[in-house]
Amino acid sequence: MIAERSLGGFGRADSSGAFIGPVPMDSAVEYYNATLDHHFMTATYTEIYALDAGAVVGWVRTGQTFAVYAQQNRGASPVCRYYIPPAWGDSHFYSASPAECDEVRAKFPMLEFEAPDVFYTDLPDL
Secondary structure, three states: OOOEEEOOOOOEEEOOOOEEEOOOEEEEEEEEEOOOOEEEEEOOHHHHHHHHHOOOOOEEEEEEEEEEEOOOOOOEEEEEEEEEOHHHOOEEEEEOOHHHHHHHHHHOOOOEEEEEEEEEEEOOOO
8 A cells, every 4th residue: 555645635645755646635625604693514516416415505605615525535634514493593513523522422413414425625734
């Protein structure tokens, strides 16, 4: 097996530093609901389609996007998403830290765990 490292979305390099191909990237899209005064981000095609089509009333694109990995990539961290029900704020919580995702699940069982990996992103070296 050849060791690989990410080149920050521009591609992958093997252990010698040779370029071996692109890393699949996507865009996370930001939405805003003026009635709720809430923002929402997604890179999931079905959610983007539903929001753009007006299937969930009130959400419009803000025009802001950011690059994310579409699938697991060496070194990239999955981003979990929780829904915060109206009694606790009616919003969403995202984290790219698997440890924080687990901690939130344990500490706040009233939150609805939507997904362990809505997209993937690089994290800084902590």
